[in-house]
Amino acid sequence: MIGLDVYLYPDGIRVAEPDDIIRWEKERELYDPHVRLFVALFPYNPSLMSPNPNKAEELPFQKGQIIKVYGEKDADGFYHGECAGRFGYIPSNMVSEIPVYDGDQKLELFQQGFLPEAYCSPPDSCSSVPEDMKVRRMIAIFDYDPWESSPNMDMEDELPFKVGDIIYVFGEMDGDGFYYGDLHGVRGLIPSNYVEDLPWN
Structure with a gap:
């Protein structure tokens, strides 16, 4: 059958x-x-x-x-x-x-x-990310812990990261020297002097 x-x-x-x-x-x-x-x-x-x-x-x-x-x-x-x-x-x-x-x-x-x-x-x-906003890739060149190193009062809006972390950055640096970025799906502010550009290619 x-x-x-x-x-x-x-x-x-x-x-x-x-x-x-x-x-x-x-x-x-x-x-x-x-x-x-x-x-x-x-x-x-x-x-x-x-x-x-x-x-x-x-x-x-x-x-x-x-x-x-x-x-x-x-x-x-x-x-x-x-x-x-x-x-x-x-x-x-x-x-x-x-x-x-x-x-x-x-x-x-x-x-x-x-x-x-x-x-x-x-x-x-x-x-929070407009359609036409430029997305850049950056790499952390130092460790950063907002609770220890941030000069800001609203440090909960900042991202902690480690050397070598790849962070996706949206738009340009603000007037305080911070970028707005994404690390592993979590978004927040990152200090511009702790990261550098990482080309896509």
Whole structure:
């Protein structure tokens, strides 16, 4: 006796093709709570932007694109996931998790492929960075702990970092000599004399 996978359509039953089975397996993944959806906050081209030697293992994506992520980020700050039918690594500071946990909603979003430009998660993560703002990559040349070294009263708005950390900086330096940047998905002010430019290529 031969077993066949069948699928019930509104207009009847038909035998499942191999492509159907692959698609169903991918759809079923989204009902797993360990599989999450993220949205790209910026466009990312590993061949031009990645500091890693194994750039081919990273995923390129566009701003607003929805990415399926498996598990937690690794020690280097990368997730492993799927985007546009490709699998690879994703820098965690270029994406933000979409707070959707219902399997049906996750499936619908992933099939949609992109989120509207107005969407941000968390709500203030995109609004503070205008669409046309220049994004630069900088590297920390000294350790910085705001609680020990900051001259400011509002030091909770500043980012602590270590030598060698790569920080994404938005816009220009303010009048107090601070940049506004992102380190591993956390944003805040960084003193300009503790960092230097790190070219994308």
